[in-house]
Amino acid sequence: MTDTDVTRTEIDPERLKMFSFGVFSQLSGAVTAGMIHLGDKLGLYAALAGLDRPATTAELAEAAGLQERWVREWAHNQAAAQIINVDTTVTPELFSLSPEAVAVLASPDNVAFGVGMFHRFPQTMAALGEMPESFRTGLGHDYDTHGCEGAIGIEKSFEPWMRHHLLDTVLSGLDGVIERLERGVSVIDIGCGAGGAVLLMAKRFPNSTFVGYDISERALERAAERLAESEVSNARFANPRDESMPTDGSCDLVTTFDCIHDMTRPQEMMHSIRKAIADDGTWLLVDIKGRDTFAENVEKNPMASLMYGISVLSCMSSALSEPNGAGLGTLGLPASKAEEMSSTAGFSQFRKMDIDHSVNNFYEIRV
Numbered sequence: 001m002t003d004t005d006v007t008r009t010e011i012d013p014e015r016l017k018m019f020s021f022g023v024f025s026q027l028s029g030a031v032t033a034g035m036i037h038l039g040d041k042l043g044l045y046a047a048l049a050g051l052d053r054p055a056t057t058a059e060l061a062e063a064a065g066l067q068e069r070w071v072r073e074w075a076h077n078q079a080a081a082q083i084i085n086v087d088t089t090v091t092p093e094l095f096s097l098s099p100e101a102v103a104v105l106a107s108p109d110n111v112a113f114g115v116g117m118f119h120r121f122p123q124t125m126a127a128l129g130e131m132p133e134s135f136r137t138g139l140g141h142d143y144d145t146h147g148c149e150g151a152i153g154i155e156k157s158f159e160p161w162m163r164h165h166l167l168d169t170v171l172s173g174l175d176g177v178i179e180r181l182e183r184g185v186s187v188i189d190i191g192c193g194a195g196g197a198v199l200l201m202a203k204r205f206p207n208s209t210f211v212g213y214d215i216s217e218r219a220l221e222r223a224a225e226r227l228a229e230s231e232v233s234n235a236r237f238a239n240p241r242d243e244s245m246p247t248d249g250s251c252d253l254v255t256t257f258d259c260i261h262d263m264t265r266p267q268e269m270m271h272s273i274r275k276a277i278a279d280d281g282t283w284l285l286v287d288i289k290g291r292d293t294f295a296e297n298v299e300k301n302p303m304a305s306l307m308y309g310i311s312v313l314s315c316m317s318s319a320l321s322e323p324n325g326a327g328l329g330t331l332g333l334p335a336s337k338a339e340e341m342s343s344t345a346g347f348s349q350f351r352k353m354d355i356d357h358s359v360n361n362f363y364e365i366r367v
């Protein structure tokens, strides 16, 4: 949609039409995202997948326990957006999910399950109300402003992949870490959110002990709830504002998943990680695959506009939620910057791991 001919001053009627269409397509995506939120929340995808055959909206409404007229309008949105399939050659129309749609929209255990960001869509968009003030004052909002559903949305976004790959792909790709975890060491996960990574690791490595730290009380409540429901006894969660992280080099493994770019003081946090970690310990840094320049981000990342927008509403806002915050934002920690900052904090080894992930880079960092 970008016009590269910046010298033009007259309106071209054809371009005007195309430009308006482009603008309204964005609104169409936003509204359909809201409908995906409803499809998940109301169990419509699960009901359609459960029927396991093309269904009328009356059948779908009955299966989901909803009113047919509302379900029909929703199904028309979803079919028009090509998210669900429709057969219009019969009356009434028949709706169904492709196998790929079942994986992404109706299978929480599938690695491709993708409704997390849609789960927290209302909370993310509600941040718009605070934005004019933030743009004027420069001060953003931390993750707690997105409430419990915000924390659950993050949990749903990141955990399907983690459940499949954290232990066997990521940890096993770190030099000697699995052996140490099996033997029994001390691990901290900073910015632990709803605690998914801590719980997965603690269950798999009963000889090691795990502490998850987060400044979000909503995330910590959710993590505590999940810990209570689990059979895990070698993990706990804490707010670093109430309980300082270790400063005695007692941690063999420190993990940070998708959170350093959200922090107001990422460089200070890296210094704290250096103090927490043993001289022969490992820091696993997982962060969004940003590139060095805006131009590269736009060229190489098909989700760049989504990510810059989420940054305003969530990541950069969090990273500016205290005066003089660093404000890195969603795409603000490319590999070059992560290496430079970790070196400043006293780490001399920095290795980008060979892990294929659509959004994240994985780094093994050592002293």
Ligand SMILES: C[S@@+](CC[C@H](N)C(=O)[O-])C[C@H]1O[C@@H](n2cnc3c(N)ncnc32)[C@H](O)[C@@H]1O
Binding pocket: 143, 144, 154, 155, 158, 190, 191, 192, 193, 194, 196, 213, 214, 215, 216, 219, 240, 256, 257, 258, 259, 262, 263, 264, 269, 318
């Ligand atoms: C995008 S979430 C990631 C949560 C979790 N690691 C996951 O992968 O599901 C970022 C988290 O970083 C937390 N966070 C931000 N600044 C922090 C800080 N200074 N110390 C600890 N946690 C922080 C936020 O509260 C939020 O829960």
